[in-house]
Amino acid sequence: MENRVLLSVRDLHVHFHTRQGIVQAVNGVNISIRQRDAVGIVGESGCGKTMTALSILRLVPGPSGRIVQGEIKFDGKDILKLPEADIRQIRGNQISMIFQDPMTSLNPVYTIGNQMAEVFHLHSKGLKNKEIRDRCVELLKLVEIPMPEQRIYQYPHELSGGMRQRVMIALALACKPKLLIADEPTTAVDVTIQAQIIELISKLKEESNTAVILITHNLGLMAENTNQVIMMYAGKVVENGAVDDVIDHPFHPYAQGLINSIPRMGKNFSEMKQKLHEIPGVVPRLINLPKGCIFAPRCPRRMEICEQKEPEKKEIGPNHHAWCWQ
Amino acid sequence: MNSNRVLLEVKGLKKYFPVSLGVFKKASLKAVDGISFILKEGETLGIVGESGSGKSTTGRAILRLIEPTAGEILFQNKNLCQLDEKGMRLMRKQMQMIYQDPYTSLDPRMTVGAIVGEPLEVHRVARGKEKDEIIRSLLVNVGLRADNINSYPNEFSGGQRQRIGIARALALKPKLIVADEPVSALDVSIQAQVLNLLKELQSQFHLSYIFISHDLSVVVHTSDRIAVMYLGKILELASDEELYFNPLHPYTKALFSAVPSVDKVSRRTRIIIKGEIPNILSLPEGCRFYTRCGKKKDVCKLREPELKDVGGGHFVACFLFG
Numbered sequence A: 001m002e003n004r005v006l007l008s009v010r011d012l013h014v015h016f017h018t019r020q021g022i023v024q025a026v027n028g029v030n031i032s033i034r035q036r037d038a039v040g041i042v043g044e045s046g047c048g049k050t051m052t053a054l055s056i057l058r059l060v061p062g063p064s065g066r067i068v069q070g071e072i073k074f075d076g077k078d079i080l081k082l083p084e085a086d087i088r089q090i091r092g093n094q095i096s097m098i099f100q101d102p103m104t105s106l107n108p109v110y111t112i113g114n115q116m117a118e119v120f121h122l123h124s125k126g127l128k129n130k131e132i133r134d135r136c137v138e139l140l141k142l143v144e145i146p147m148p149e150q151r152i153y154q155y156p157h158e159l160s161g162g163m164r165q166r167v168m169i170a171l172a173l174a175c176k177p178k179l180l181i182a183d184e185p186t187t188a189v190d191v192t193i194q195a196q197i198i199e200l201i202s203k204l205k206e207e208s209n210t211a212v213i214l215i216t217h218n219l220g221l222m223a224e225n226t227n228q229v230i231m232m233y234a235g236k237v238v239e240n241g242a243v244d245d246v247i248d249h250p251f252h253p254y255a256q257g258l259i260n261s262i263p264r265m266g267k268n269f270s271e272m273k274q275k276l277h278e279i280p281g282v283v284p285r286l287i288n289l290p291k292g293c294i295f296a297p298r299c300p301r302r303m304e305i306c307e308q309k310e311p312e313k314k315e316i317g318p319n320h321h322a323w324c325w326q
Numbered sequence B: 001m002n003s004n005r006v007l008l009e010v011k012g013l014k015k016y017f018p019v020s021l022g023v024f025k026k027a028s029l030k031a032v033d034g035i036s037f038i039l040k041e042g043e044t045l046g047i048v049g050e051s052g053s054g055k056s057t058t059g060r061a062i063l064r065l066i067e068p069t070a071g072e073i074l075f076q077n078k079n080l081c082q083l084d085e086k087g088m089r090l091m092r093k094q095m096q097m098i099y100q101d102p103y104t105s106l107d108p109r110m111t112v113g114a115i116v117g118e119p120l121e122v123h124r125v126a127r128g129k130e131k132d133e134i135i136r137s138l139l140v141n142v143g144l145r146a147d148n149i150n151s152y153p154n155e156f157s158g159g160q161r162q163r164i165g166i167a168r169a170l171a172l173k174p175k176l177i178v179a180d181e182p183v184s185a186l187d188v189s190i191q192a193q194v195l196n197l198l199k200e201l202q203s204q205f206h207l208s209y210i211f212i213s214h215d216l217s218v219v220v221h222t223s224d225r226i227a228v229m230y231l232g233k234i235l236e237l238a239s240d241e242e243l244y245f246n247p248l249h250p251y252t253k254a255l256f257s258a259v260p261s262v263d264k265v266s267r268r269t270r271i272i273i274k275g276e277i278p279n280i281l282s283l284p285e286g287c288r289f290y291t292r293c294g295k296k297k298d299v300c301k302l303r304e305p306e307l308k309d310v311g312g313g314h315f316v317a318c319f320l321f322g
Helices: A049-056 A084-090 A112-123 A129-142 A161-173 A191-208 A219-225 A243-248 A253-260 A269-273 B055-062 B085-092 B112-122 B128-141 B146-150 B158-170 B188-205 B216-222 B240-245 B250-258 B298-302
Strands: A005-018 A021-034 A038-042 A065-074 A095-098 A179-183 A211-216 A228-233 A236-242 A313-317 A320-323 B006-020 B026-040 B044-048 B070-075 B095-098 B176-180 B208-213 B225-230 B233-239
Touching (some): A005 A049, A021 A211, A161 A191, A228 A253, A253 B188, B026 B208, B026 B225, B044 B055, B055 B176, B055 B208, B112 B146, B128 B146, B188 B216, B216 B240, B233 B240, B233 B250
Antiparallel strands (some): A005 A065, B006 B070
């Protein structure tokens, strides 16, 4: 199988109209994902990583939120120009998404089986009820849920957080999507369960050749489970590249700051106990953005030009870019 | 700075919550089931564990914010459990808490000055101008501006709110601070700011911390000694360095290996423990970790291992050792 581009996002802008003004949540993001890629989008809250993902599925919450500019091409189709009926055929079928909170993403008044069956009713019409039931059981088996025959008759509250997230993964994989977007899939579960869930996602990815976008604020999780990384700050991509390049040789001062600000398990012990690197200041509000580089007010190596002109894409190495004037 | 004087000693602390499983069926949820440890002056004791391990309950029971079911809490050799309400209130001047969620732990209708000044008023430490002076200097201590005194919490970001919570905890010059997941709700770059601040304040004000977190890397970074909790028990307790290099309990090992690391070279082989935390209402007999343990023996199913010193203050509750 050749490794062609599956998804390309060009110059994406997402705005929210609020009483305080226009919030520029996503501000010119470019992404390109090939088949079999595992791409990590990292950044702190409010950097636009979730909105970028929702845009790909055209799920930006309206009417206040709108994709105002950009192009999203998936498998040759122009996502932003498709009629609603066609985009429905892509959602859940070719691109599916796992959300952060397994508590709120399952409907509490329907059984697990009921909710899983809905996917088949929508995307593979003509299946008999018994066939659907078998497919559901099979899927639950795939995500290693014990006693799947009984689970399909249970309600979400009868399952633990980890089990619910497994159900979400089963739902997301029901139609063998080409692209799986996992938005903070393990933030709501414990660390030992996180290890189980991540292992499951990567196993299923290997088996079915699905491309994965992993959205996370956890740098360790990203480092271990992706090959490409996109680092975002305040609605913009600040650095992208192969995961090892970005982690080992971050170029952008924000990327450097972020990587140095976590207590790193696995470093030698005395380094682990040292004072953590701080990024001074706070993430800016995304209303009335200043001219120039958006990180400039917090940047330790700010120059005159940073406050006047927005930085351009700069090649650091093969397939490794940063948006910085340095 | 780390003296050898014991500030706090907890002996056989238990906290059971009654739960009703129907009209006639009652049970008790053993959130904390007999734990003991000491905290020295100027020391940070980290308590790490997954949800439901009883770490937060432990923190609250120490301050008697919830009544312990059994056990002794000796603070500077005084048994807190025997104090009446008035005596306890006096003691609380010396022990304060920092909460996890900076959004819900600050009253949105109170100014920063009122929030930070409330403990001063309750304990009649200072009033009027003098109180304002103390508040201003506290705000500066935690990295805010003195003129923030008249602002409201909604004007601040999560990290700044956590600083307000820290200023409130410091107001009475306590000896002990229980920090319950103080950075879990914060962004990565802000976490570093707050962790560094806590460390600075510790040496500045000679504080002792009980630092509760689910994040092992944060706990190793901040603590001098670490207790690993699982379903209401301490499974392992050792110094930071000892636990980091030589974790003994199979659960601790799994916990360490489950933390995703950015450093390729030193990634340990992952031990993925099967299954989930059992229901705390129907605990397995014998060792609590038995159902998920990869190294279980027959004896583990029959008896519960005790927390034993295996040398140099390294305690572990496992039949594989000691």
